[in-house]
Amino acid sequence: MNLENLKGLIRDIPDFPKKGILFKDFTTVFKDKTALHELTEYMASMYAGKGITKVVGIESRGFIMGPIIAEKIGAGFVPMRKPGKLPAETWSESYTKEYGTDTIEVHVDALDENDVVLLHDDLLATGGTMYAAYLLVKRFNPKKIYVNFISELLDLNGRALFPEDVEIETLIKY
Ligand code: AMP
Secondary structure: OOHHHHHHHOEEEEOOOOOOOEEEEOHHHHOOHHHHHHHHHHHHHHHOOOOOOEEEEEOOOHHHHHHHHHHHHOOEEEEEEOOOOOOOOEEEEEEEOOOOEEEEEEEOOOOOOOOEEEEEEEEEOOOHHHHHHHHHHHOOOOOEEEEEEEEEOHHHOHHHHOOOOOEEEEEEEO
């Protein structure tokens, strides 16, 4: 897959959802059947053969490629959601955002120590969201945790939050 073509399909929306944010819009990638197919094949080839048993997607944009990749590599899919959305017993983790805090939750029976987990979201910015997700997954003591994003904002250095042995892969770097 040509990553430059993929980059060309990602749409920049200035000042969304608030002034000063340059929002990376992936809907222009997903609506293109060739791009969606190539992105799927590329991501699946990155993680095929690693023994991944569960893909964990973060609400809400991790719910688009997450299940597609899971099916493609023969893994299950686990949603990590905003507070109060999951119906059974949950564990939660709160994290600091630019203004205030946020929380994400996962079902307590979603994973176990036999799992090899791929955590997925669309974009790595400050890393706060994914780091909270990583801490939640760690509680299950899985065999290994991989972390994946379609895209990364390098200036914000979100990677710095994670231990060095965590494999973080991003396809498009800004
Ligand atoms: P962070 O916790 O700062 O790494 O933020 C990551 C989450 O916010 C991801 O779920 C992204 O979808 C979203 N996000 C943050 N900044 C942007 C941006 N510039 N464009 C698109 N999504 C963003």
